[in-house]
Amino acid sequence: MAKQHWLAFISLSFILLPCLCMATHENDDDDTKTYIVYMGSLPRGLPDYSPTSHHLRILHEVLNDDVNGINNDATSSLIRSYTKSFNGFAAKLTSDQRDKIAEMDEVVSVFESKPLRIQTTRSWDFMGFTESAIKRNATAESDVIVGIIDSGIWPESESFSDEGLSDVPKKWRGTCGGKNFTCNKKIIGARFYDYAQGRRDTARDELGHGTHTASIAAGNKVHGVNFYGMASGTARGGVPSARIATYAVCDKLGFCFGHDILAAFDDAISDGVDIISLSLAHPEPREFFYDSIGVGSFHAMAKGILTVHSAGNFGPPSASVTSVSPWILTVAASGTDRRIIDKLVLGNGRTLVGNSINPFNSNGSKFPIAKINGDSAKCSKEDGRRCSCFDTDMVKGKIVLCNEILPTKTTAKSQGVLGVITVTDSQEEYSQTVSLPSLDISKAASFIVGSYMNSTEDPKAEIKRSEMILDKNAPRITDFSARGPNPIIADILKPDITAPGVEILAAFSPVASVSGYDQDKRSVKYNILTGTSMSCPHVTGISAYLKALHPDWSPAAIKSAILTTGKPMKKAYSDDAVGEFEYGSGHVNPVQASDPGLVYDISKDDYVEMLCNFGYNTSLLQQVTGDNSSSCPRCSHRDLVKNLNYPLLGVNVKPSTSFKIQFNRTVTNVGFVNSTYKARILQNSKVNISVEPEVLSFKSLNEKKSFVVNIIGKGIANQTAISSSLIWSDGSHNVRSPIVVMAF
Ligand SMILES: *[C@@H]1O[C@H](CO)[C@@H](O)[C@H](O)[C@H]1NC(C)=O
Ligand SMILES: *[C@@H]1O[C@H](CO)[C@@H](O)[C@H](O)[C@H]1NC(C)=O
Numbered sequence: 001m002a003k004q005h006w007l008a009f010i011s012l013s014f015i016l017l018p019c020l021c022m023a024t025h026e027n028d029d030d031d032t033k034t035y036i037v038y039m040g041s042l043p044r045g046l047p048d049y050s051p052t053s054h055h056l057r058i059l060h061e062v063l064n065d066d067v068n069g070i071n072n073d074a075t076s077s078l079i080r081s082y083t084k085s086f087n088g089f090a091a092k093l094t095s096d097q098r099d100k101i102a103e104m105d106e107v108v109s110v111f112e113s114k115p116l117r118i119q120t121t122r123s124w125d126f127m128g129f130t131e132s133a134i135k136r137n138a139t140a141e142s143d144v145i146v147g148i149i150d151s152g153i154w155p156e157s158e159s160f161s162d163e164g165l166s167d168v169p170k171k172w173r174g175t176c177g178g179k180n181f182t183c184n185k186k187i188i189g190a191r192f193y194d195y196a197q198g199r200r201d202t203a204r205d206e207l208g209h210g211t212h213t214a215s216i217a218a219g220n221k222v223h224g225v226n227f228y229g230m231a232s233g234t235a236r237g238g239v240p241s242a243r244i245a246t247y248a249v250c251d252k253l254g255f256c257f258g259h260d261i262l263a264a265f266d267d268a269i270s271d272g273v274d275i276i277s278l279s280l281a282h283p284e285p286r287e288f289f290y291d292s293i294g295v296g297s298f299h300a301m302a303k304g305i306l307t308v309h310s311a312g313n314f315g316p317p318s319a320s321v322t323s324v325s326p327w328i329l330t331v332a333a334s335g336t337d338r339r340i341i342d343k344l345v346l347g348n349g350r351t352l353v354g355n356s357i358n359p360f361n362s363n364g365s366k367f368p369i370a371k372i373n374g375d376s377a378k379c380s381k382e383d384g385r386r387c388s389c390f391d392t393d394m395v396k397g398k399i400v401l402c403n404e405i406l407p408t409k410t411t412a413k414s415q416g417v418l419g420v421i422t423v424t425d426s427q428e429e430y431s432q433t434v435s436l437p438s439l440d441i442s443k444a445a446s447f448i449v450g451s452y453m454n455s456t457e458d459p460k461a462e463i464k465r466s467e468m469i470l471d472k473n474a475p476r477i478t479d480f481s482a483r484g485p486n487p488i489i490a491d492i493l494k495p496d497i498t499a500p501g502v503e504i505l506a507a508f509s510p511v512a513s514v515s516g517y518d519q520d521k522r523s524v525k526y527n528i529l530t531g532t533s534m535s536c537p538h539v540t541g542i543s544a545y546l547k548a549l550h551p552d553w554s555p556a557a558i559k560s561a562i563l564t565t566g567k568p569m570k571k572a573y574s575d576d577a578v579g580e581f582e583y584g585s586g587h588v589n590p591v592q593a594s595d596p597g598l599v600y601d602i603s604k605d606d607y608v609e610m611l612c613n614f615g616y617n618t619s620l621l622q623q624v625t626g627d628n629s630s631s632c633p634r635c636s637h638r639d640l641v642k643n644l645n646y647p648l649l650g651v652n653v654k655p656s657t658s659f660k661i662q663f664n665r666t667v668t669n670v671g672f673v674n675s676t677y678k679a680r681i682l683q684n685s686k687v688n689i690s691v692e693p694e695v696l697s698f699k700s701l702n703e704k705k706s707f708v709v710n711i712i713g714k715g716i717a718n719q720t721a722i723s724s725s726l727i728w729s730d731g732s733h734n735v736r737s738p739i740v741v742m743a744f
């Protein structure tokens with residue numbers, strides 16, 4: 001049943017159209033759904049405790065209660081038991097059973113396991129991360145293990161050859177499972193999660209997405225790589241010597257279930273990964289402990305592991321970002337200065353520029369454009385224009401003009417169509433791989449095509465092979481990249497940073513569809529993809545690079561280094577209240593990130609305090625942390641969430657009301673032993689901002705100093721925001737924190 005629903009998605013390429021993000025999974029049994037029961041940390045000091053027995057006991061209790069007797073077999077109801085890194089399970093439950101479990105003392109939260117979706121090389125040089133600019137320590141780098149939770153990996157790709165790598169790090173405790181899958185000294189771990197028994201028996205990637213993201217983060221340097229001669233160069237990951245552990249949770253259609261993702265976190269944390277990368281997202285934001293990624297990444301953080309996550313492709317609407325937790329590094333997507341575009345030459349000589357990655361050579365001839373002026377025997381005029389129906393007699397040997405992007409476009413080729421011109425509404429700044437000569441053009445360009453078609457009996461056009469151009473305005477945020485403010489807790493600014501996510505060339509699975517269209521049977525080893533899925537692993541690679549340079553840094557310190565060194569950007573869209581909602585602290589700057597000077601560190605206890613202020617109570621948080629010394633301060637208050645030692649300063653105020661705000665922050669010296677930092681504020685005329693003290697002097701490394709930022713303003717209009725920046729500078733380091741005051 002569910003399978004048939006999914007057929008509609010097969011031909012989607014990696015960029016999600018907002019209307020298609022709402023996919024829901026239907027369960028086999030109408031009355032039960034898969035729920036995740038989160039129970040916090042595993043109890044300590046109870047040698048006889050068996051989490052799985054506890055889970056079954058809970059299920060027995062509610063299933064035996066079930067008078068309808070729908071399901072009274074706890075073992076068959078239990079789908080996953082999380083036993084390694086935190087406590088909890090996934091089970092098929094009715095809503096009554098769910099409610100009973102949710103009331104139990106030992107349970108923190110119960111939430112439905114919904115499907116998440118994947119968020120579909122010059123990029124490193126573009127970030128200034130050139131080979132000549134980086135100090136690498138290959139020995140230290142080869143000790144870093146990057147865990148990728150995705151669609152698996154193609155182990156035979158040259159990007160994952162283990163030539164020249166030393167033995168697997170001793171700390172590694174993972175395994176390499178699955179049929180026809182061999183690990184090596186590069187891919188040191190592989191696990192797969194078969195959400196519906198029998199669908200998957202290997203971590204081998206049939207989608208291409210996981211192979212692509214893994215190679216962006218930590219693939220080898222491979223020379224002479226290209227996509228049908230385009231974008232040629234050297235493909236390399238951020239940390240070519242680092243190890244990869246793959247956790248295959250997404251199927252070949254790009255669906256990934258919450259309970260599998262949580263299982264992957266459970267395994268990855270205990271396997272001993274150093275960084276976790278997730279290029280997949282929920283279409284809807286979820287509160288911290290009602291979300292697999294929120295729960296998993298919290299326990300990863302508690303073990304010193306940073307989780308890097310894609311912001312999602314749900315932009316450009318405001319508050320569309322679904323990666324909301326403060327312990328996660330959330331990555332938006334922007335373009336590089338290399339764009340791939342395509343050209344359409346009309347019979348009257350007019351040339352229009354559009355978007356596509358079209359490797360098909362044109363021989364210089366123009367072909368007729370099909371005129372669909374009315375209903376035909378097979379298709380209505382409407383369907384013909386939308387290309388949801390092709391009448392072979394009308395389209396064979398011709399180019400068609402489609403008024404909508406529809407999956408059925410894929411059947412064009414089998415109907416004898418020679419080329420497809422698609423009219424798009426969005427302000428697209430990216431190109432996607434196509435399966436026959438095609439390009440996307442804007443509404444404005446479509447009027448030019450339309451009036452040309454009206455002007456002649458015999459309209460013709462030529463679709464050229466794509467070409468590279470230099471985008472002088474780069475980096476610009478993309479329209480699809482999800483925007484702030486953070487819909488769960490606006491005071492924690494999201495996204496955190498942006499990185500290249502447009503037209504990225506990286507390794508691919510040779511059995512996966514090149515264009516995402518099912519009927520495309522071409523096979524490539526490297527492919528060009530676009531999405532926050534691609535920007536995320538760039539930051540994963542940089543995080544791994546920082547981990548190699550500074551093994552003692554906490555996840556928050558690594559994140560702070562990346563955020564406070566981000567390059568300022570210009571707001572790309574006038575609709576967005578402030579540019580920070582598009583790109584957080586700006587464009588990632590890996591070379592500076594390796595030497596940030598100061599970091600805003602955050603401990604697990606700091607997060608607990610923030611969660612108290614958010615509204616959770618001591619008993620719940622003790623269960624989450626497994627530590628009954630953690631307790632909420634007497635005066636917890638939502639207004640104090642902003643005092644979490646976050647490297648970005650965000651606060652939500654009442655609209656049109658004067659305000660006086662204080663941010664408390666503490667910085668840790670990781671620069672020079674003796675150093676003096678002076679505060680500088682980029683003033684905004686709508687507020688008065690001051691810093692106390694204005695000078696911070698350090699006498700040793702890891703020394704901490706606190707300061708307060710005061711902001712006074714006369715009020716800002718509803719649904720708007722203003723921004724500014726605080727920069728601590730010692731003359732050689734500039735530690736920049738954006739400040740955003742918003743009324744949402
Ligand atoms: C590289 O890192 C290793 C630790 O992994 C350290 O022992 C060695 O001194 C470092 N080498 C350099 C040149 O910094
Ligand atoms: C293993 O996978 C590769 C790549 O798909 C394939 O060529 C090979 O036949 C497979 N081997 C077995 C034993 O299934």
Ligand SMILES: *[C@@H]1O[C@H](CO)[C@@H](O)[C@H](O)[C@H]1NC(C)=O
Nearest residue numbers: 362363364365366367397418
């Ligand atoms: C281009 O290809 C078309 C169809 O394959 C053919 O009819 C035409 O003669 C070719 N034009 C040139 C200039 O080779």
Ligand SMILES: *[C@@H]1O[C@H](CO)[C@@H](O)[C@H](O)[C@H]1NC(C)=O
Nearest residue numbers: 446447448449450451452454
């Ligand atoms: C082309 O002609 C049709 C029918 O007369 C008209 O509706 C349409 O607006 C014209 N298109 C353009 C772009 O001029």
Ligand SMILES: *[C@@H]1O[C@H](CO)[C@@H](O)[C@H](O)[C@H]1NC(C)=O
Nearest residue numbers: 103108616617618619620621
């Ligand atoms: C803490 O919060 C949980 C969940 O909201 C609630 O069930 C519990 O009763 C609260 N405990 C106390 C001591 O207030």
Ligand SMILES: *[C@@H]1O[C@H](CO)[C@@H](O)[C@H](O)[C@H]1NC(C)=O
Nearest residue numbers: 043045622626627628629630
């Ligand atoms: C922590 O809680 C457990 C169970 O509630 C209790 O047995 C133990 O004594 C507590 N430890 C401390 C240090 O309070």
Ligand SMILES: *[C@@H]1O[C@H](CO)[C@@H](O)[C@H](O)[C@H]1NC(C)=O
Nearest residue numbers: 640643662663664706707708
């Ligand atoms: C913030 O810092 C000021 C000055 O050090 C201090 O008086 C105040 O109590 C702090 N506020 C909070 C909520 O920690």
Ligand SMILES: *[C@@H]1O[C@H](CO)[C@@H](O)[C@H](O)[C@H]1NC(C)=O
Nearest residue numbers: 672673674675698699700701
């Ligand atoms: C730091 O300053 C102190 C006092 O001025 C001096 O004794 C010490 O040598 C300096 N340390 C470094 C590493 O420059």
Ligand SMILES: *[C@@H]1O[C@H](CO)[C@@H](O)[C@H](O)[C@H]1NC(C)=O
Nearest residue numbers: 685686687688712713714715
């Ligand atoms: C900022 O302070 C100055 C001088 O104290 C004052 O004149 C001005 O009105 C203040 N601006 C705002 C937005 O509060």
Ligand SMILES: *[C@@H]1O[C@H](CO)[C@@H](O)[C@H](O)[C@H]1NC(C)=O
Nearest residue numbers: 654655656717718719743744
């Ligand atoms: C602010 O705007 C939102 C959305 O338009 C609206 O729901 C809300 O009532 C407004 N708040 C105030 C205080 O005007």
